[in-house]
Amino acid sequence: MDLSLLRTFITVHRAGSFTRAAALLGLSQPAVTSQIRALERQLGRPLFLRGARGVTPTTTGDELAHRAAPHLDALIELAEAELDERSGIRTLHLAGPPEFTSVRALPALAPLIARGLTLRSSFFTGAEETLEGLAAGHHDMSITTARPRGGLLTAVPLCDEEHVLIAAPRWAGRLEPTGLRHKGPEVLDGLPVVEVHESLPLVSRYWATVFDGRPSAAAGTVVAPDLRAVLECAAAGAGLAVLPRYLCAGALERGEVVALLDPPMPPLRTYFLAVRTGTLALPHIARAHEWLLRAATDW
Known part of the structure; x- marks a missing residue:
């Protein structure tokens, strides 16, 4: 069996x-489709069911992936490690939002340091500036x-970020236990707010959703133009705030802040992992790209 087909x-x-998958592999979509069809012809069985929003593996596809993936990952890691040894380019320039x-x-990405990767990072609060820098070649990968x-x-979706309405316990104690759920946001009128910008972007988005x-x-x-500062101010009792759950999860567990509401449909924001088209052919970028996608499955 052709290992390139199996990797696809x-x-x-x-x-x-x-x-x-085409974006991850640095291939065109027709090339990926052709490779999957070639593998299906070799096996004599369909591996995926095509749908409007993607593909669903068949039973045969699931079984093959379960058996082959660990061995293929090990082979790819060995091959890319050898390529890295030959290559003088091991520095990855990563750009993204400062907090995330x-x-x-x-x-x-820290474990890749032991494998010879050097990391350089740049922080941008605006997506447009981040993508402009990536397109201009100032960095190799952007979030x-x-x-x-x-x-x-x-670009490929990396993960979704859930937003939470929080406040210090003393502010939460002023609200009736079910007041916000039954009476609506009017019960929060007059409470100070901690935000990253005067326009209240996170609070406004939460209210709208x-x-x-x-x-x-x-x-x-x-x-305070940094979400970590917003969290510290909210925990200190400066007011209510809307923050990503990943950032305030520890403070919630320790009781430093309290979630004021648990809505059935909380606001979500999607992060994308972007590269210049074709650069995933470079081993150090491809490895970091896949490493982040794997890590994001637990985020």
Whole structure:
């Protein structure tokens, strides 16, 4: 069996679509489709069921992936390690939002340091600036909240970020246990707000998604242009805030802050992992790319 066909199959199985697999492999979608069809002809059985939103593995496809993936991963890792040894390019320039890149991405890539990778990072609060820098070649890979358009850049969804409405326990204690759920956001009127910008982007998005409205003018608003600072201020009692769950999970567990509401449909924001099209052929970029996608399955 051709190992290149098997690698394409495993990538499609993990990605759930030919389009996403093509981006991961640095191939065109027709090339991925052709390779999967060739493998299906060799096996004499279909491996995927095609649908409007991607592909679903058949029983045969699931069995093959379960048996082959660990061995293929080991072979690819050995091959890429050898390529890395021959290559003088081992520095990865990663750009992304300061908080997510610091808390999620950089620690996830840390094990690659022992394998010879050197990391350089740049922080950007705006998706447009991040993608412009990637397109200009200032960095090799970007984490962004906007999917790039056009053929110059290729992006795949990395993970979804859930937003939580939080406050210090003393603010939560002023609310009736079921007041916010039954009476709506009016019970929060007058409470100070901690945000990353004067326009209250996270709070406004939460209000629009959960309450189908806009927040009232906040009293004593604190503006801190870093989500980690927002968390510290909220925990200190400066006011309510809306934060990604990954960032405030520890504070919630320790009781430093309290979730004021648990809506059935919390606001979500998708992060994308973007590279310049074709650069996944470089071993150090391909390895970091796949490493982040694997890590993101637990985020």
